[in-house]
Structure formats: structure tokens, C-alpha cells
Amino acid sequence: MPAASPAGGVGACATECNDDQPRRCPKACRPREGQSGAAIRIKDRSCPLCIVYEHCSLFVTRIDRQPPAVPRKMQAIDSKRRNPRQARTRDTVELIFEATARILQRGGRAALSTNAVAEQAGISIGTLYQYFPNKEAIMVAMTRRELERDRVAVMTAIARALDDPEAKPARIAVNKLINLHRTNQKVRRIITQTHIAQGFGDELAKPVQEITQMLAAKTDRILPKRTEPISPVTLFVLTRAVIGAIRAAAHEESPFLGATEFEDELVRLVEGFLAGLDQ
Numbered sequence: 001m002p003a004a005s006p007a008g009g010v011g012a013c014a015t016e017c018n019d020d021q022p023r024r025c026p027k028a029c030r031p032r033e034g035q036s037g038a039a040i041r042i043k044d045r046s047c048p049l050c051i052v053y054e055h056c057s058l059f060v061t062r063i064d065r066q067p068p069a070v071p072r073k074m075q076a077i078d079s080k081r082r083n084p085r086q087a088r089t090r091d092t093v094e095l096i097f098e099a100t101a102r103i104l105q106r107g108g109r110a111a112l113s114t115n116a117v118a119e120q121a122g123i124s125i126g127t128l129y130q131y132f133p134n135k136e137a138i139m140v141a142m143t144r145r146e147l148e149r150d151r152v153a154v155m156t157a158i159a160r161a162l163d164d165p166e167a168k169p170a171r172i173a174v175n176k177l178i179n180l181h182r183t184n185q186k187v188r189r190i191i192t193q194t195h196i197a198q199g200f201g202d203e204l205a206k207p208v209q210e211i212t213q214m215l216a217a218k219t220d221r222i223l224p225k226r227t228e229p230i231s232p233v234t235l236f237v238l239t240r241a242v243i244g245a246i247r248a249a250a251h252e253e254s255p256f257l258g259a260t261e262f263e264d265e266l267v268r269l270v271e272g273f274l275a276g277l278d279q
Contacts, residue, residue, distance in 0.1 A: 093131055095121040097145070100138050104187045109194075114138075136198055143195040144203065146188060150180050151207035155214055162221045169222065170270040174242065174263055181250040182257055189251060212239050223277055230277060238273050242266055 099120035103112050112135050118125045132138045157176045161169040181188065195201065212235045215222065219229045245266060249257040256262040 089131075092123065092127065093141075095123065096128060096131060096138060097142050100135075100142065101184060101187045104190050105184070108186075109190050136194055139191040139194040140198055140200060143191045143200075146191070147203065147207050150177075151210055153180060154207070154211055158211070158214065162218055168267075170274070171263075171267050174266045174270065177243065177246050178257060178263055178266075181246050185250060185253070185257070189253070192251075208239055208243055212236065215239070223274060226277060234277065238270065242270060 096117060099117045100112065103116055103120055114128055114132075114135050115125055117135065117138065118128045121128070132141070154173060154176050158169055158173050161167040161172040192204070195203070212232075215235055216230055216232065219226060223230070246257070248254075249262065
């Protein structure tokens with residue numbers, strides 16, 4: 001039990017104090033008067049310099065306050081406050097994503113707020129904050145989902161094309177990439193810009209890196225006449241040339257993104273590049 005101090009110390013405030021020389025709190029806190037024999041508390045319990053006293057009819061016990069808790073580090077902008085493992089949680093996150101996309105599609109970045117998202121999703125603002133601390137975190141999570149979907153879709157398309165002797169892998173891969181970037185183009189552009197602005201731009205390269213590794217492992221299927229693996233530098237140049245052109249068209253809102261000629265030129269680029277290696 002905390003050590004008892006003299007009755008004359010009732011209501012005293014101190015910093016690093018001892019029982020002999022208490023120092024006054026700069027807020028000049030005072031205990032409530034009266035209430036003899038009852039618990040008397042310092043008026044401003046939020047003051048870090050105050051000491052709380054419990055007063056009974058026989059003695060006064062000083063209860064030293066715990067030192068102020070060290071503030072927790074600010075939560076990273078990209079973190080979700082709940083991990084969407086359960087079906088109900090996943091459904092709520094999906095509602096939030098869909099509501100955000102509708103707002104961005106309709107009114108752009110300026111129309112987006114957490115209150116607007118909660119209203120559009122039909123949930124309370126408190127529920128939204130259980131999952132995301134702010135609107136930027138929502139868009140970062142949306143971008144990550146899109147990047148993962150892109151990776152799976154493109155790698156699946158390439159794998160299937162390489163297994164089909166009649167398929168044209170270059171055409172299939174380019175077409176898949178273009179269509180992915182044309183889907184919800186305005187929303188995709190805004191959330192990607194936010195992702196980069198929040199310091200996660202390096203994550204955009206991860207799906208491309210995995211696709212590049214997959215192509216390197218399947219050199220014998222891509223270039224049957226070649227006896228050596230395609231070098232990492234060669235694949236880097238080829239893959240970034242293609243994805244760079246597609247992302248630029250999407251970012252610039254270029255009408256080329258939906259043009260057949262744009263796709264044809266990218267296919268010609270890939271096939272011509274690979275033909276020079278298959279010697």
C-alpha cells in the first residue's frame with residue numbers, strides 16, 4: 001500500500017516531490033472542499049504533476065500517480081485496424097472499398113472523406129475506423145489489392161498461353177495488362193497516385209518482378225531455340241518497356257490505351273525483341 005503522508009499534505013501537488021517539500025502544480029489544483037471522511041480527489045486529474053490523496057477520518061494516504069504513459073508511435077498510414085480473416089470482416093472491408101470507388105468515380109479525390117465513405121457504405125463512422133484510420137489508408141489497401149489481382153491474372157494468363165501450342169503468349173499478356181489498366185481507370189489512377197504519395201511506390205514493382213522471374217524460369221517455353229536462360233537485364237528492359245508504356249497511358253488518360261494500334265505496337269515490340277534472342 002502506498003506510504004501515508006501527513007494530513008497537512010491533503011491536496012498538495014508535486015513534481016518529483018517528497019513528503020517534506022511538495023511543490024505546487026502550476027495549475028494550482030485544489031481538492032474539493034467538504035466531503036470529510038470520503039475520498040477527496042484533485043480537481044484536475046489530467047495534470048501530470050498532481051498527486052491523488054485518499055482521505056478518511058483517521059489518516060490521509062498519498063497515492064502517487066503513475067508517470068504519463070509514453071505516447072504510442074503513430075499508426076502507419078497503410079495499416080488496417082482489423083485483419084480481414086473472418087467472412088463478416090471481409091464483407092465490411094469490401095463495402096468500404098466499393099463505397100470509396102463509387103465516390104472517386106463520381107466526384108474524384110476532392111469528394112472523398114471517411115464520413116462520405118461510411119455513409120455510402122451504410123456503416124457507422126466508428127465501424128469504418130475499426131478497419132482504417134483515414135481515407136489514405138483505404139486507398140493504399142485498395143492499391144495493394146489491385147496489384148495482387150494484377151499479378152495473379154497476368155501470371156495465370158501467361159502460364160496458360162505457354163501450355164497451349166496454338167496460343168500467342170505475347171498477345172495474351174499484353175491484352176491482359178491493358179484490360180486491367182482500363183478497368184475503373186479513374187479510380188485506379190487516383191489510388192495509385194495516393195499509394196506513391198504515401199511512400200509505397202516501390203510496391204508497384206513487386207508484381208512485375210514476380211512476372212519477370214516466371215518468364216526467366218520458362219525460357220525454354222518462350223524461346224525453344226535458345227540454349228541459355230534470358231539474362232535478368234534483358235527481361236528487365238523488356239518487361240519495364242511494356243508495363244511502363246501501359247502505365248503511362250493510364251496515368252495520362254491517353255485514348256491510346258483502348259486503341260487496337262496501341263496493343264499491336266506493344267505486341268510487335270515484344271515479339272521482335274524475343275525474335276532477336278531466339279537465335
